[in-house]
Amino acid sequence: MATPDQAVIIATQPAGTSGGAVFRPPRGLRLVGRYSLLGLVTLIVLFPVYTTVVASLKPGNKVLQNPLVPDAFTLDILREAWSEGRLGRFILNSLVVAVLVTVCQVATSVMSGYVFAMLDFPGRGALFLVFLATLLVPLEATLVVNRRTVDSLGWLNSYQGLAAPFLATAFGTFLLRQVFLGFPDELRDAARIDGAGHIQFLWRVALPIIRPTVGALALFGFLSSWNQYLWPNLITTESDMNTVQSGLRLLRYSTLDKPNLLMAGTVIAAVPIFAALLVFQRQLVRGLTAGAVKG
Amino acid sequence: MAIAMLAPSLVILVVFVLYPLGKAVVLGQQRCNVQGRDCVSNGWDQYIDTFLSSEFQHALGVTFKFALITVPLGLVFGVGLAVLADKHLRGIGIFRAIFSSTVATSVAVSSLMWLFLLQPEVGALSNLGWLSDMFPVIKSPGLLRDPGTALTAVAMSSVWSSLGFTFILVTAGLQGIPAELYEAAAIDGATGSRRFRHVTLPMLGPTLLFVLIVLTTRAFQTYGEIDLLTSGGPKPHDSTMTLTYLTYGQDSIIRGNAGLQAATAVLLFVVLLGLSLLQLRGIGKRVHYGNT
Structure with missing residues (x-):
């Protein structure tokens, strides 16, 4: 990126020196x-x-x-939307699911990323290919069967049902693997000499180093869980277990002649994530661009 | 130990990604009862029948049309915004925050915002007198209910909601271009538009390819916008019946038919995979990956 000085130099460079008489306004x-x-x-x-x-x-x-x-x-309409749309309950549901997904995604990604980067064992290459393959499968191709799986587990209308398919991601595994690949061998060796096992090493030595990546992954996971629309619609049949997103669908059809009520509900649903992003903008940018550079 | 630490990820990915895909492939040639149980084989030609059915062909066409609107517009607007905001000006941070802000809106939130804009009786645009006088379709039958405009209207909502994502990625790409390249171009006498064509665009290549693939994939996965704005309608034209909505939609003709749902889901996967490969091979070869 150009520093301010360089930008000024470029911007004030006389354009006509090489013969191209281009008009430039002041x-x-x-x-x-x-x-x-x-x-x-x-x-x-x-x-x-x-x-x-x-x-x-x-x-x-x-x-x-x-x-x-x-x-x-x-402010009456906002109040009415909050109670009529039962948005408090739905926000709580979304929050529980998103936190569950985020925590598990980080834990599973750190462990599997670590294994693929730092441990050698027979079959590692093949397993890595299996992880790679899952990136090619669009969510929409799996949900028909996933609904049946969750149904047969008795998890329709439950937090575990809403969260289960998203508790691990190949994306997170790759992200963390890249970071672990950058670790110098001495770091792991020194920790081993001090008697640290894998988990101890991850917790005490690695965590401070991988924290920025984990932060980006956590925010990314939280956001994509919070914004799920199709999945909660597919497995929620009892009104109590709707998330904010599927709850907005209910509100849309119960407020057909009251657009301001629906818009109030939309505002309430949008505010928490807007606020979160204002605080964590940097992590989000890092998470999104990590996908572009490494993916 | 390695396996123990890998197991949680592996179990989830196998049970909820790989198994469902394999199972869907099998399910796609079966015929099930109304509850989606007791499935019996209907022969593999069920895939061919599904693919050739007028419903699937129509949905495939609608989906392609939708992608052809949203992907180029998304790219152009995203790059335009990012280039516009890629200057050292006082207060540029505020503009950048605003341009990236739509990344915070979920598909439900952005769709409902656009629903309020677009609805004929109670919507914002139809109550702007001068605008609905100029374009009567806004008031009757409404942009979302006119078979000629419905898909474009939904596409606008979709482009708007992916603006933040594209803006963030292209901005990061722009910031990765070394300033020396611009200086060299300036010394060679290249003006703004030539610098954009010969420095900015080639250096953005990998970013743009990534954005292109993501936007295309998203276009083919569009569900929430359709569900909230048109339910695949307006009927009987099914102007916005996309592949994903055909598979999962409440107003879809195959709702409740697990075999056909699985078949369309698998076909969606095949189409998407083919498209991504085409984009990677066709455009990927011409993309310049610098050493930076």
Whole structure:
């Protein structure tokens, strides 16, 4: 990335020196142009969010007039959506499942990544291929059978049913394997001489080093679990066990003539993850780009 | 010890990824009762019959159309936003946060936001007088209910929700381009658009290939948008009946038929695998992987 100084040098480089007489407007004008463009694009990107928030704060009789103008304000609709949509219960469900998925994904990925990077045993190559193969299978191709599996385990409408298919990922395994491959041999040897077993080594020595990767993986796992839509819809038949996402589907069909109620529910469902991302933006970027570079 | 530490991952991946795929392949040639039990073989040509059926062909066409709208638009908007925000300006961090923010919206949240925009009677756009005067379809029958516009309307919602993801990845890709390349190009007298064509785009190659594959895969997996916005409709045209919705949708013609559901799920996997390989081989060869 260009440092600010370099950027200035590039930006102020006289363009005409090599004969190409290109007109360049003065810097001030270009800045105004760029900021207006940025502002315009921001308005377009945020437009759906804006109309949603405005609608969620308007009383029912006002919502159809001037959808763009916040000319009336009430918190009643948000309250009503919270209780009628049972969003407290559904957020709790989503939270339990997402935490379960995140913790297990991190644990399984650390262990399997460690094994593939640092231990040698017969069949390692073949097993690694098996892990690799799972990356090619889209979730949608497995859910028909997974629903039957979860049904026969008696796990419909349960936290374990919602979480089970996502407790381990090949993506996490690869991510951690890459990190462990970068470990110097001396580190493991020194720990072994001190009498540390695998688990002790992972917990005491490795954890501080792999923490940034684990953070990225954890956030990534949490987010994808929280945002699951099809799976909870497939295995939830009792209203109590809906997640936020499948709960929004219920709200959509129970509020057909009350758009502001539905929008209030949408706002409430969006807020926790928005807040989390504001705090953990850096981890998320690292998680997403790790997939691009290494995957 | 190695096996013990590997076992948890292995069990989950085998039970919930590999076994279901294998089982679906077998199930796909079977015919089951209404409860999806007591399945008996119906012959492997059930796959061929399914593939050639007008329902599957229609859904395949809709899905391709959907990908042809969402993938190029997603790429263009994502790259455009990232290039626009890749400057050292005061306050650029705020714009970057806003552009990446749609990554925080789940498919349900973004679809419902767009539902409110697009619905004919109670939606935001239809109550903007001047806009619905200009495009009467917004008010009647509504962008999501007109067979000509429904798929594009759903696609817009989908493009919007994947904007943050593309923006984050392309921004990271842009930041990985060494400044010396731009300096060299500037010294050679390359102007903005030529620098973009000859430095930025080639250096972004691997990132763009990755984004292309992810966006294509996502387009073929689209379910939530369809479920919340159109339920595969408008009927009887089934203008938004995608492959995933045909497999799992509540309004799908094969709902409750486990054999056919499995068959379409397996065919979806085959189509996706083929597409990814095509993209990797066709475009991957021409992508420049630098030493950086």
